[in-house]
């Protein structure tokens with residue numbers, strides 16, 4: 001069913017030849033999740049149409065969409081024949097009110113991937129470089145590199161937490177943007193908020209700091225120390241959020257960023273016009289006010305995360321202290337075999353290259369999925 005083949009050959013044969021479509025290598029790369037290791041470059045997985053593959057590869061929320069989001073989409077259907085001009089403004093106003101800023105501080109995007117793309121492009125078009133920890137979510141830097149910027153990377157520390165001192169030392173005269181992902185993907189690790197705040201204030205004097213807070217809501221509400229207040233204080237900071245994770249709306253592609261109005265203008269000028277759809281806007285509107293569904297996601301995720309981190313601890317396999325829905329640990333066997341053998345058994349995970357070795361990144365599914373996965377993983381690495 002899921003034979004593993006070369007990524008491009010597969011696309012050539014199944015899309016190009018069977019369906020008679022012309023696809024370029026660039027399109028092939030866009031159709032597939034960007035590979036983060038040599039193992040992934042040489043193999044590919046595809047969810048079978050019958051959906052039998054358990055997806056532990058994209059940090060998705062297995063519990064979404066919420067009942068409220070589903071009802072809102074149903075209700076919005078009568079507007080699906082209309083462009084969503086008012087609805088975009090409505091969501092922008094709601095977010096602005098919640099964050100205590102004016103609406104021109106808010107960018108509504110087609111998933112935070114779009115925000116990352118816009119920021120990477122905008123930074124690169126000014127010439128110079130972008131700086132981030134590594135490994136981290138790489139879209140912003142990948143886009144900057146596509147537009148000829150240099151990507152300077154700073155390894156995480158020994159606990160897989162951002163090494164802020166080393167990052168500060170890596171800022172150069174031509175650093176146009178620093179990307180900070182807190183909590184971080186692929187490690188799920190969190191920075192201590194006081195230390196982070198001081199760091200961001202200092203760095204923002206030298207360059208634009210892009211704070212990716214896609215996973216912030218996996219922390220308990222009292223721990224969710226956003227850097228939005230630094231935007232309000234006028235620091236050169238962009239804060240990026242998404243409805244894809246805790247709100248479980250990844251398939252609808254809706255997200256937002258909070259930044260100085262000049263920065264919002266700068267980023268939005270590269271947008272394609274109206275990039276959002278009525279269904280996503282309706283679901284986002286109710287999700288923004290919803291505290292129940294995020295709480296349910298957190299509780300269920302924590303249970304499954306604890307189960308999986310205990311499994312790794314019993315094996316004595318190192319992992320950073322994840323507080324989100326993914327965990328990174330050293331691959332106990334070669335990555336290509338792990339990808340192929342886990343897929344054969346119905347599970348999709350990711351392999352990352354870092355510091356001359358391979359790492360497994362496993363997203364946290366339901367508790368039952370994680371129990372089934374650990375059984376399979378035992379077999380795969382035996």
Ligand SMILES: Cc1ncc(COP(=O)(O)O)c(C=O)c1O
Pocket residue numbers: 058059110111112113114137181184185212214215241242243244250253254255
């Ligand atoms: C840290 C981080 N930022 C942004 C994204 C992009 O998410 P989306 O485009 O669905 O908002 C992801 C997706 O996994 C992520 O892990």
